[in-house]
Amino acid sequence: MDNPEASGRDSAEPDGLIDALVQVSFTTTAVLSKVAADNDLSLTQLRVLAILRDRRLRMAGLADYLGLEKSTMSGLVDRAEKRGLLQRAASLDDGRAVDVFLSPDGAELIERLYAGILRSLSPMTTALTPAEQRRLQTLLERMLGTSAV
Amino acid sequence: MDNPEASGRDSAEPDGLIDALVQVSFTTTAVLSKVAADNDLSLTQLRVLAILRDRRLRMAGLADYLGLEKSTMSGLVDRAEKRGLLQRAASLDDGRAVDVFLSPDGAELIERLYAGILRSLSPMTTALTPAEQRRLQTLLERMLGTSAV
DNA sequence: TATTGTTATACTCTATAACTATA
C-alpha cells in the first residue's frame, strides 16, 4: 500500500503485484493532481473536462462516470461553468435533464492539460524499453477489459 | 485519460500506454476509496494508517510522504486521534517535533483494511494468468524504481 | 410514482498566513 516495505515483499510475495499496482496508482494520481493544480484545477475538475473532451453528457451521466452524487456534480459544474470552462443546456429529449459540454475555453484548456499529462507521465513509461512498454500496455488493458471491478 | 476512446487508440497509438496507466490508476483508486468509505475513512486517512502500519513518524514526515502541508496533517491527525486510531507523543530527540503512531485500535483496523484491499483488488489482478501477473509486477516495479517521478 | 436536477446543510480535505516553541 503506502508502505510496501511493510509487507516485507521483495518481488516474491503473493501480494507484491497489488502493492506495486497501488504504488503506481498513487504516483500516477500525484502527477495528474500536480498538472491539475498547476492550472488551478482539482483532479476531479480535470477529470470532468477530460470526460467531456469529445462528448456532451447529462448531469447524471457525469455523476455515474465519476462515481459521485448528483448534488456533488451540481457544485462541480457550477464552479467550472462560472469559470467559463463548460456550459449547461436543457436537454431536448427530456425536460428534466441538463446537458453539459465544454466551452471553447474549456476545450482549449483540456488539450493543453492532456499534452501536459503526457509530458509529465512519460518519465515513468520511458523507464521501460519500447518492447516492455508494449507488454505493459497489453497487460494493463487486459486487466481493464475484465471490468470485474 | 478519463476518456480513452477520445484519443481513438486501439493499442497501437503511442499514448495508449499512458491512457491505460491512468485508467488503471483511477480504477484502483476507486476501489481503495470504496474500502476506506466502507469504514468511514477517506482515502487520505487510509493512507495515513497504512504509512504508520509499521513505523512511527513525525508530523513533517507524514506530510512529506503524502505531499501535504503541515497544517493539513494537523487536521488529519486530529480527527484520527479523536477517533482513537492513532496517538501523538513528544519526540525525545527534538523538543519541537511530535511523533505519530497507531493506537491498538488503529493497528487492528489497518490490518482489516489491508485484507479488504487485497480482496477488493484481486478481481483485477486475477484476470491475468500467474505468469502475466509476475511480468506485470516486474514492469510496475521497474517503473517505480526509476523514481524519475 | 419515479427520475432529473438543484438547494440547504454539514463535514472533511486542503492551502495560506500568522503564531508559539524549540533549535
Add this chain to the structure above:
DNA sequence: TATAGTTATAGAGTATAACAATA
C-alpha cells in the same frame, strides 16, 4: 534565524435530505 507544529481562515469536494419539475 530556521524549523516543527498548531491555529485561524477560507474555499473546494463530498454526501444526505428535502424539494421542484418533468416523465
